[in-house]
Amino acid sequence: MAIKPWPPDKDNWNRIYDKYAEWAAWYSGDPAELLDVYASRIAATKGTYNTIDYNTGYNSIHDSIGQFWAKDIQNQRKTMLHVPVAGDIAGVSADLLLSEPPDIKIPEAHEKTAKEGAKKTQDRLDEIIDEIDLYSRMLEGAETASPLGGFYAKVNWNPKFKPFPVISVAHADNAIPAFKWGFLTEVIFHKIIDIGSYDKVIRHLEIHRPGVIVNQLWKGKTGDLGQQVELSYHPATADTEEQVQTGLKGLACRYIPNKKPNRLWRDSDLGQSDLSGIEGLMDALDEVYTSWLRDVKLAKGRIIVPDYMLELDQETGKFNFDLDREIYESMNMGPVDPENSNQGITLSQFEIRAEEHQKTAYELLTQIYNNAGYSPASFGMNTEGGQIQTATEVKAREGKSFKTRNKKARYLQNGMEDILYILLQIDKIHFNSGIKPYRPQVILQDSIQTDPLEKSDSIEKLDRAAALTTDTKVRMLHPDWTEKQIKAEVTQIMKEQGMDVEPPEIRI
Known part of the structure; x- marks a missing residue:
């Protein structure tokens, strides 16, 4: 847990640091951190009913007890699976901003x-x-x-x-x-x-x-x-x-x-x-994957046999049933009564609801990425494998991610x-x-680096249509240049192409 700060407005910073601790737990990818955060909220509100803590701004009963991780604390479940989606979001965010060293x-x-x-x-x-x-x-x-x-x-x-x-x-x-x-x-x-x-x-x-x-x-x-x-x-x-x-x-x-x-x-x-407002969705995703894994565990094939089919292991002192044994000794027993299941072998096999879980998880992931400000395609979803795409096509597919990236880039650059x-x-x-x-x-x-040929082709077509000035062409080709650099380049181009001429003298 994060430490509690000590400024004059302590109550306000307690509220902020409680959220920092929650977001940090999701980002860590460690189930123990999540248990720590939500267990502390349950303990703090034990014995209260629908109480709002005005120092933190939370209705702790409403916000925590109903969540999967808080319920898992109460129900003492053995299977708790965590999907580190918050770490994926943070990694993609950093990659979009700093995929290469800045100039x-x-x-x-x-x-x-x-x-x-x-x-x-x-x-x-x-x-x-x-x-x-x-x-x-x-x-x-x-x-x-x-x-x-x-x-x-x-x-x-x-x-x-x-x-x-x-x-x-x-x-x-x-x-x-x-x-x-x-x-x-x-x-x-x-x-x-x-x-x-x-x-x-x-x-x-x-x-x-x-x-x-x-x-x-x-x-x-x-x-x-x-x-x-x-x-x-x-x-x-x-x-x-x-x-x-x-x-x-x-x-x-x-x-x-x-x-x-x-x-x-x-x-x-x-x-x-980026995690603000999607904590519940990430919590629900963990619950879906945990339920899926629980189905897998319950669906393991089991053979139920009567006591007389078990052999005593002399080393451990336990009775076992050997699945790989091909020859059994004759047993002195009467005919098997089909109505008495204890006399025969029973096979147990439960169904795995894989498709239902997959669709639910897919929908939750889509909502998580969208609400965080990113296109699911940036995380490998909705992609067409094996096809080479241009920078323009990639940006069109991942448009929402690049809009979010551009918002963040200005703050980082300054x-x-x-x-x-x-x-x-x-x-x-x-x-x-x-x-x-x-x-x-x-x-x-x-x-996503734009192909220079693709960019030059666009400029050349617009130039032939007489739809671009020299200044605009330089700006399109060098979007990272300063105003001073652009003006110097435009002046040099005009000189080299003979367009920088003195205005004619007007004689009266």
Whole structure:
């Protein structure tokens, strides 16, 4: 279970963290995590009837007891199957955004008359990106943002540890932010660094405020912050400074939402989880697959024989019936009475309702993917095997997924540009790198690459129809270019084709 936070509006954050814990359990794919979440709700509402907890916003009796996992706790079922569909959604979300490393560049360093300072900044940025493996870190953030509604990217540094600043990822359920007008103004990052005996929990708090980072160490219990202790109390924070002056006007971190608006908490600036609203569907899917597996187990062929057909195993002392034995010794017994089933062998074989279960599961999966904002085809459903499709055909089939991807891409792109700009500023201030910080440009690669011949063919046909200007053709061919790059390319094309001429003189 996630720890309970400690800001002034604790009741509101309890409500948020309860949902974080639920979504994290579905994302984990671990049945034990789901049991833990729903068992705690059942225990909290035991002995109550139709009670609404105004701190969490849940009618716990209504929301939990009727669910499959909660019922399984009560009924003590032996067969409980979990389908990790939430993990699939998170994985596809990250793949659509970052199927390939993004193109990160300093625009000023790629101009024809680029200054040496801009080129030096580009080289330094490339070096740091390679050293910290930024692509893998952003993949982690993008995947966890899917179930938790967003993630945090923050800049940390220690010249004794690494000769460059590092971008690290913090998950949404390890942070307590404050926003104003949609902008992040302060955030508390909390992390459990040690759990000892008697429920002793050591937490490190990293508090980001404009121009300063405050580090604190607290000794408490699960769900209780406890009391503050010296940073030297634990080896993990022994070399950490209590206060670090960043030299920045703002924060050294950014919150990158999954997508907006947040339908569950419309009054917050938190991003929306892909799992919000589909918990019941995922719960029902687990119930269907569990029922299917139960049918399989019950349908195992069984042979029921009377006692006299059993042999005593001398080693185990148990009576067994050998199915593979071909020759039996003669038995001193009378004729078998057909009305007495105890005298003969009875075969037991139950039917497996495979088709009914498959159709129900298929419908539930379709609804889950659609409600999460994706096309079922992105998960291998409704696909025609063996056929090669163009990028246009793939995008048409998976149109809903790409619309969702484009919504998310804007938030991720802006967030990456912000945090990389902060990284360059920190690098100049604290590492004396001598570079001039420029704001980088981040271009997320399309997960489905369009065939260049297909694109050029479309442009050529429109050009023959006199339906395109040179400016539009350049924009179609290079959708990732900046306005400055597009204008420079248009000017160069017109010069090469003799279209850039001076207007004629008008003589009177």
